[in-house]
Each structure stands twice: as structure tokens, then as C-alpha cells.
Amino acid sequence: MKQYITIITIACSFFITNAYANSKPHQISNQQLKEQCGIGASDLKTQVACVKSFANKGQEKAQLTLGLLYFTGSGVDKNLTIGLKWWLKAGSYGNSQTEYNIGLLLFKGSYGIKKDYKQAFKWWKKSADQNFAPAQNALGTLYQQGYGVKKDLRQSAIYYTKASRQRYPEAQNNIGVMYMKGIGVKQDDKIAFKVLLQSAYGGFSLGAYNVGYMYANGRGVAKSLIRAYAWWMVAVNSGARNLKQDDFNTLAKNFSKNQLEQAKMLAGTIERQIQKNLTSKNYQQQQKQSQKQIQRQKIQQNKPTKDLDINSDYEEPYDG
Secondary structure, three states: OHHHHHHHHHHHHHOOOOOOOOOOOOOOOHHHHHHHHOOOOOOHHHHHHHHHHHHHOOOHHHHHHHHHHHHHOOOOOOOHHHHHHHHHHHHOOOOHHHHHHHHHHHHHOHHHOOOOHHHHHHHHHHHHOOOOHHHHHHHHHHHHHOOOOOOOHHHHHHHHHHHHHOOOHHHHHHHHHHHHHOOOOOOOHHHHHHHHHHHHHOOOHHHHHHHHHHHHHOOOOOOOHHHHHHHHHHHHHOOOOOOOHHHHHHHHOOOOHHHHHHHHHHHHHHHHHHHHHHHOHHHHHHHHHHHHHHHHHOOOOOOOHHHOOOOOOOOOOOOO
């Protein structure tokens, strides 16, 4: 019983409110849904009945929550068809976050739902058209891999660029790799390094790994094995799994004791700066301002990727 209550609580907390294309009916918040349905306090049967009632009244969060309950069989008989029906109803309101979540569900085949890349593309396109950065990044992946749409590296670069302009770290890494390898764009190590650095300082572990790679090979920046080692430490500490111990050993084998300590100190300095960025109100405000600017400009789909703002906001802590 407690497990089911917890699942409902998590479900209500999972979905984020965004702008609605259709303002009717008036939508209640996650907190209001919790309070109205006594989630976490009343018995499971009462909670589910309350959520169903709100879902039938057109409340998006209740529809999403109810769909998740059907996906998992929590408090109701498991039924993927009914669960998906409720999610699609919720998607009809034009909420970019909800549209993205539906696309993610169909792309991954979560909860046993059959994967459908074409439908995932459809929902992510709806969300991306509202300048929702995660959806723009996701479309970049679909175009790059040819999932649900004809493979088009140029379009992939365009969508990664759109999300990058909104300071979305994963997209900054993706477009950075494309510039590094000359995929869909003209190869340019300097642009690659600057965008990857933004991704890394935004807390994306693969961005940190790729910055280390650029330093190790002197691509787009002066070669520095100490900085490479430091950035790879940051990457590993933040969850990157594609770095082998041999990579560290290869870099460190010619380090003096002082150089190794310097690299470790630099890694610590970088990590503190990243944490400061992620918790800084100014940094968060800059992200919001970037998103608002994108909305005002109403960027057209075919705007050239060369217009990517690649000016880095960060300087390395000290030379190494």
C-alpha cells in the first residue's frame, strides 16, 4: 500500500508546468492535486478515484498521473493502452514539457509501450516548435541517427544549435562534437572547443570528457596534459563512463609529483565553479534570458548553424 502511495506522489511531482496552447479548463498545480486527493495521506482507493475525477475534468497533471498508474499497474489493473490514451489526452493542451515526455515515452518504449520513432518525432517536433530545448536536442539526435525521419546531418546540427543557444549542456556537447568531427557543419576545432567548454561548465559529464580530449590533443586550444587530466577527473567524478583508467595512466606517467597535484587541484577548482554555476541565481537567470530571447527572435528552422553564439562565458581557473 505504501509503495502505491509513493508511486502516486512521485508521479504528481514528475511533470513540470509550461505554457499552454489551450487555457481551458483552468489547470490546477501539482501541489493542488496532491492536496485535493490527499495523496500520501488517504487510502489508495480514495486517491485513485480522486485522480480519475480530475482527469475526467480535463486536468492535465491528473491525466498524466493516471496514465502512469495504468502503465505500472499501481492501484489499477495494468493497461498500457489506457495509460497511453490518458497521456495523449494530456498532450492535447500544447504543453511543451508534456509533449516532450510523450515523445520520450514512445522513443524509449518505457513501461512496455511499443517503441515508435515516427510518433516520437511527431511529439518532439510539437515541443521543439515551442523552443523547448530538450525537444530540440532530441530532434537533433533523431535527424543524426535517422530514427523516425530521414537522416539529415544538417538538420541535426540546426536543432542542436537551437538548443545550444538556450544553454542546454547536452546539446552544446552534441554540436561541439559535430564541429570537432566536421559532421553536418564545417569542421572547426576552435568553435568545437568553445561550445564543449560551455557544456562542461554547465555540468554535462561528456562535455567535460571532450574538453579533456581537446586539451590532450591540442585541438582548438593549446595542448595541456595537466588540464586534460583535470577535466577527465571532473568527467569521471560527474558520472562519465567512457573513460578508462589507461587514459589517466597515459597522461600521468610523465607527470612529476607537483604536476599531478596541480592537476588534481585544478579539477577541484573546476568542480567548485561548475557547482557554483548550477546553483547560482545569476546563471539560472542567464539561462532564462537566453530562452526568452529565443522566443522573441522566433528563430526560423533553417537559420544557418554558423550563427551559433559560441562565445564562452568561462575562463579556465589558471594555467597548467
